[in-house]
Amino acid sequence: MTAANPTPPTAGEARPGRVAFIGLGTMGLPMALNLVRAGFQVAGYNRSPQKTERFAAQGGIAADSVAAAVKDAQVVITIVPDSPDVEAVLLGEDGVFAHAAPGALVIDMSTVRPETARAVATEGAARGFRVLDAPVSGGEPGAVAGTLSIMVGGAEADVEAARPVLEAMGSTVVRVGPSGAGQTVKAANQLIVAGNIQLVAEALVFLEAHGVDTERAFTVLGGGMAGSTVLERKSEREGLSRGE
Structure with a gap:
C-alpha cells in the first residue's frame, strides 16, 4: 500500500478519522478527492489499479485490496456499478464486512435496488456495522464540484454521524427515511x-x-x-x- 502525505492539521485541530473509499470511477474518484481536500485521510481501492494510482498521485492513499483499504477505517464508502457489485464488495469473503472493524460506518453510495440496500443493511447490522444507503444525483460535474444531492436512508443517528463526510461531497444532504429509502428516492x-x-x-x-x-x-x-x-x-x- 502506497501512502501519500496529506496536509497536516493546523495547531489545535484534530485530524479527521480514516475513510476507506471503494470504487474510484467517474463519480467515485472526484468524490474521494473532495474528501482528501476536506482534510480526511482516505484510502482508496479500485479494481483497475490505474485509477487507484491516479488517486494516490493527488493526495490519497492507494490500497491494493478492499481489506487494505478498510483497515482501521472509521468510515467505509462504496460506489460501484450495480446490485451484484455492492453485494460482492460488502458481503463477499474478501469484502468490507469481512475485514472492517465492527462499529464502522458503512455508506453505500451506489445506485442499486432498494431491496439490495435493505438486505445489506440488515446483514451489516447483524455483524455490528452501521449501514447507510446514500445514492447521489448531480452527475460528474456535481461530483467534481462537491455539489451533489445525497439522499440518505438509515438510522437518524448514523446519518448525523456521517454528515461531515457527506457534506464534503455534496451540498444537499437529506435523510429521507430508513434503510432503502435513499435508493427509493433515487x-x-x-x-x-x-x-x-x-x-x-x-x-x-x-x-x-x-x-x-x-x-x-x-x-x-x-x-x-x-x-x-x-x-x-x-x-x-x-x-x-x-x-x-
Missing part, C-alpha cells in the same frame, strides 16, 4: 430525469426543424418554468459543440 429521481431528457430532446428537434437559434432558445426557456438542470446541461453542450 429511483424517483431517475424517473424524473429520464422524462426530462426525453422532453428536452423532442423540444430540440422541434426547434431545429423550424430554424430557431437553439442556443438562444435554451437561454430563454431556462429562465422560465421550463428551466431544469437537464436543459442547462444540454445548453452547455450546445455551446461547446459550437466551439464557444
